[in-house]
Amino acid sequence: VLQQDYKDIFENFIGIEKSGSLNINxxxxxxxxxxxxxxxxxxxxNQSKKVKSLCEVDTKLSPVFNRIPKIVTGENSNKFSxxxxxxxxxxxxxxSSHYSGEKKEFDMFLDTFMNYQKVVKDKKIRLSTDxxxxxxxxxLKLTKFYEGNQEIxxxxxxxxxxxxxxxxxxxxxxxxxxxTSPNLNAYHIDLHPHNLxxxxxxxxxxxxxxxxxxxxxxxxxxxxxxxxRQSFSLYGKDLKLSxxxxxxxxxxxxxxxxxNLMSLKVGASYEILRRILIIFEEIIQNNxxxxxxxxPSHIRGLYEIDTIFDxxxxxx
Numbered sequence: 001v002l003q004q005d006y007k008d009i010f011e012n013f014i015g016i017e018k019s020g021s022l023n024i025n026x027x028x029x030x031x032x033x034x035x036x037x038x039x040x041x042x043x044x045x046n047q048s049k050k051v052k053s054l055c056e057v058d059t060k061l062s063p064v065f066n067r068i069p070k071i072v073t074g075e076n077s078n079k080f081s082x083x084x085x086x087x088x089x090x091x092x093x094x095x096s097s098h099y100s101g102e103k104k105e106f107d108m109f110l111d112t113f114m115n116y117q118k119v120v121k122d123k124k125i126r127l128s129t130d131x132x133x134x135x136x137x138x139x140l141k142l143t144k145f146y147e148g149n150q151e152i153x154x155x156x157x158x159x160x161x162x163x164x165x166x167x168x169x170x171x172x173x174x175x176x177x178x179x180t181s182p183n184l185n186a187y188h189i190d191l192h193p194h195n196l197x198x199x200x201x202x203x204x205x206x207x208x209x210x211x212x213x214x215x216x217x218x219x220x221x222x223x224x225x226x227x228x229r230q231s232f233s234l235y236g237k238d239l240k241l242s243x244x245x246x247x248x249x250x251x252x253x254x255x256x257x258x259x260n261l262m263s264l265k266v267g268a269s270y271e272i273l274r275r276i277l278i279i280f281e282e283i284i285q286n287n288x289x290x291x292x293x294x295x296p297s298h299i300r301g302l303y304e305i306d307t308i309f310d311x312x313x314x315x316x
Contacts (some may be wrong), residue, residue, distance in 0.1 A: 001069045002031070005074035005081040009033055009090070009289055016040070020289050021241075026209075030093070036262065037093040038072065045085045050209065052087060053129050055079045057208045060127065061186065066202045068312060069094050095197025095204045095208070101230030106244040108203045109227060110195060113220065114253055120185050127186045131214035133176050134270065138277040141284055156283055159244050159295055166302050170273045179270065181217045186211055187219035189271070192226035216257060221267030225301070241312045264310040272301045 002010040014033040019030040019039060026047075031038040044052055058071040058079060069091040071079045081088040099105055100297055119125070144150040146164050160167070188195070190210040197204045232239055241247065275291075276298045282289035289295075 001081050001083050001090075004083060005078075005092060006072065007075060007077050009035070009038065009072070022165055030088070033248075039069065039091040039093050041091065043087040043089070045087065048087070049082050050091070051087045054126075054208050054210075056127060056129075057211045060125050061208075061211065062122055064125070065116055067116070067202070067210060069204070072117075087217045094199065095202075095206075096199040097197070099193040099196035099198060099203070099227065099230065100295065101186060101193065101227065101232075101234045103231075103235075103244055106227055107246065108198070108201070108229060109191075109223070110245055110250065110253070112203045113191075113223070114207070117216070117257070120187075127211065127213050129212045130184070131189050131212040131279075132274065133179050134274045134277060135281070136176075138281045139171055139174065142167070142277060142280055143260035145280075150284070152280075152283055154294070155289060156280075156295070158256070159299065160280075163299050163302070165275070167273070167299070170302060174270070174273070178266070179218060181207065181215065184213045184215055185281045186212050187216065189214050189219055189222065189252070191219065193230050196227075214254075215267065216259060217263050217267030219267075219272050220259070220268075221264035222271045224264050225268040225272075225305050228305055228312070232308060237307075237309075237311065250271065261309055261312060265305060267314055268305050268309075269302065272298050 003014060009031070014032040014034060016031050018028050019028040026044075027040070027042040031040050041054075055071070057068075062068055062070045072090040072092065073079055074081055074090070079089065081090075094194055099109070108267040145152060145160065146168060152160075165172060188205055188207075188210050189212055190207060191205065193212065195205065195207045197206055227241075228244075235243070241250070276295065279289045279291045279295050279298070283292065
């Protein structure tokens with residue numbers, strides 16, 4: 001691919017190695033060159049919509065927000081290459097370490113998110129992909145399972161059965177209208193520690209697949225849960241939000257955007273339940289899911305969200 005469409009990079013090539021661990025939706029490779037490092041993303045030929053979406057995000061967001069990796073345009077003047085039935089996108093590598101949960105990293109994250117929020121609102125950036133909302137049919141199937149009217153394989157049943165109360169209580173609180181308002185914007189829906197990179201006091205958003213039209217509550221709520229979870233794991237259950245960030249700045253942002261800790265908690269819970277339902281739906285249809293291995297951690301997340309957000313709300 002480098003030899004075919006990125007000759008300047010190929011001429012300065014040092015080496016290439018696999019990057020990341022899951023590689024379910026795509027495969028990433030770290031490309032080392034004399035002119036710096038790059039990330040090469042390999043996407044299968046049946047995912048042309050994904051390639052189109054990534055190119056759209058790069059076209060609309062990278063010129064106005066400099067905290068995301070940019071696609072390197074090839075000598076064919078395209079943002080992607082094709083070889084042996086696969087698509088390839090080459091990104092600039094940004095940042096040197098992932099978000100670890102240390103104090104002041106959260107403050108750095110919120111500053112970056114607030115700057116991004118302002119850009120998106122000022123520029124009125126729209127993307128063609130809407131993030132999924134919870135499917136009513138999936139809700140019904142999971143409810144039927146708990147009523148004993150839906151059969152699934154025993155291993156999954158053993159995972160789901162003990163957590164009936166918390167899952168059903170989340171299902172009963174679902175209100176899709178909260179997440180389909182006309183105020184949807186181009187937000188990142190998966191801001192967890194490995195999708196944030198830090199270098200020399202700057203924080204960057206990775207995984208451009210996750211920029212879609214969604215609500216502020218879902219994007220920021222899920223990020224709060226994932227990032228605060230990381231900080232709690234480092235500093236213990238007595239951690240206060242004031243340890244991580246200037247509360248006056250946070251409250252000013254909350255007031256400006258008409259959100260609060262409770263609305264973010266609802267958004268985060270919604271997003272986790274949506275992921276549980278997707279896995280459950282795949283298991284019902286195919287008797288397996290490629291994401292089956294993360295089902296226990298998503299269920300655990302419903303408990304963690306209560307602990308984290310309630311602790312913050314009571315002990316600011």
